[in-house]
Amino acid sequence: MKAQLKIQLSILMFFQYFIWGGWFVTTGTYLITDLEFNGTQIGWVYGATAIAALFSPFLSGILADRLFAIEKLLCLFHGIGGILLIWVSFLKTFAWFYPVLLVYTFLFIPTFALSTALVFHHVVDRAKDYSRIRVWGTIGWILAGVLVSYLHWEHTAYPMQLSGVSSLGLAIYSLFLPHTPPAQGSKTTLKELWSADVKRLFYNRAFLVFIIGMTLIRIPAGFYYSFVNPFLYEIGVSNPAGKMSLGQVTEIFVMVIFPFFYYRLGLKNVLVIGMFCWGARYLLFGYGDADVGMWMIYIAILVHSICFIFTTHTGQIYMDQSVPSHLRSTAQGFITFLTFGLGALIGSVYSGYIVDQFTISSDQHLWKDIFWYPAMIGIATAVGFALFFWPKKNENK
Numbered sequence: 010m011k012a013q014l015k016i017q018l019s020i021l022m023f024f025q026y027f028i029w030g031g032w033f034v035t036t037g038t039y040l041i042t043d044l045e046f047n048g049t050q051i052g053w054v055y056g057a058t059a060i061a062a063l064f065s066p067f068l069s070g071i072l073a074d075r076l077f078a079i080e081k082l083l084c085l086f087h088g089i090g091g092i093l094l095i096w097v098s099f100l101k102t103f104a105w106f107y108p109v110l111l112v113y114t115f116l117f118i119p120t121f122a123l124s125t126a127l128v129f130h131h132v133v134d135r136a137k138d139y140s141r142i143r144v145w146g147t148i149g150w151i152l153a154g155v156l157v158s159y160l161h162w163e164h165t166a167y168p169m170q171l172s173g174v175s176s177l178g179l180a181i182y183s184l185f186l187p188h189t190p191p192a193q194g195s196k197t198t199l200k201e202l203w204s205a206d207v208k209r210l211f212y213n214r215a216f217l218v219f220i221i222g223m224t225l226i227r228i229p230a231g232f233y234y235s236f237v238n239p240f241l242y243e244i245g246v247s248n249p250a251g252k253m254s255l256g257q258v259t260e261i262f263v264m265v266i267f268p269f270f271y272y273r274l275g276l277k278n279v280l281v282i283g284m285f286c287w288g289a290r291y292l293l294f295g296y297g298d299a300d301v302g303m304w305m306i307y308i309a310i311l312v313h314s315i316c317f318i319f320t321t322h323t324g325q326i327y328m329d330q331s332v333p334s335h336l337r338s339t340a341q342g343f344i345t346f347l348t349f350g351l352g353a354l355i356g357s358v359y360s361g362y363i364v365d366q367f368t369i370s371s372d373q374h375l376w377k378d379i380f381w382y383p384a385m386i387g388i389a390t391a392v393g394f395a396l397f398f399w400p401k402k403n404e405n406k
Contacts (some may be wrong), residue, residue: 030150031172052361061114062350091176158251229383231356256313283319288387
């Protein structure tokens with residue numbers, strides 16, 4: 010693919026994840042220390058992104074596949090979303106904070122599916138080209154985490170303001186992205202979505218197992234995004250956001266060599282490894298500490314690259330190759346629905362409930378007991394997926 014196009018798409022991915030990494034990881038710490046939200050409230054705050062992912066990515070996928078150019082939708086969603094996120098940063102009560110953030114997530118979460126679909130429209134090799142572009146999203150996430158940690162903003166509202174301003178900038182930039190219109194001749198009726206090709210997917214047992222597995226594995230992920238930063242902050246780890254960004258540092262390396270694993274191990278094995286790591290890492294978090302057990306904390310953080318890329322990235326590829334070309338945006342919306350939506354909502358709410366059960370005080374929790382739950386869910390999901398997911402030969406690549 011042309012160098013200029015690759016640069017354009019890489020910049021899109023960079024700021025897409027810079028915005029996400031700027032506020033998402035550290036907001037839990039801010040809500041606990043400054044706004045004094047309880048575990049259940051924090052679970053619902055992080056569940057806002059999941060609720061949005063239940064509906065908005067799928068609907069935006071319909072719009073992009075059938076009605077509007079993707080770059081125009083990105084401009085609209087990032088522009089309005091940036092304004093809302095800046096507003097959220099000044100809200101102090103759960104009654105106001107949560108509903109405004111929920112509206113923001115309905116605009117922001119679809120941009121992941123839209124950005125991915127836009128890239129897939131223009132790349133030649135899904136595994137190779139997309140990996141080299143997507144890695145810049147990881148770099149954006151790292152830079153956001155390091156910047157927030159360096160400025161000691163982890164328990165302030167500044168990360169949300171930074172992300173809000175960045176979102177406004179990305180809205181303008183989106184207008185200069187490659188024009189990606191709906192497929193010519195595609196129908197605009199909802200009935201067309203339930204076509205024979207789509208029905209055939211749901212008659213495929215491997216596809217159904219894939220849906221269940223991708224949903225369940227987001228439950229342990231919910232514990233990570235909601236409570237690992239507060240956990241590190243509580244046990245005395247210095248600059249927790251900066252240290253958590255180490256997981257994205259290794260993500261750069263794993264993203265670059267991802268095609269090697271993908272083509273040699275096959276889609277199924279890559280997914281199983283990623284799912285197993287999602288669960289096993291919580292055993293390291295639970296038994297680690299800020300002193301002699303810090304090495305376990307580091308490993309649990311560093312393995313994030315395998316957890317995320319081997320599941321989410323591989324899932325995106327599987328969805329893209331499973332559907333007709335005119336439903337690409339809708340397919341990415343559906344995988345977002347499963348991962349950032351249904352599974353993440355269950356994970357966020359469930360993690361908040363579990364944290365409340367093992368809370369001693371606002372600054373003291375029984376983290377070993379808490380992390381036992383996501384560990385067992387992740388490992389059990391990996392084992393079940395290995396036993397029951399048997400894609401056709403041409404799908405396992």
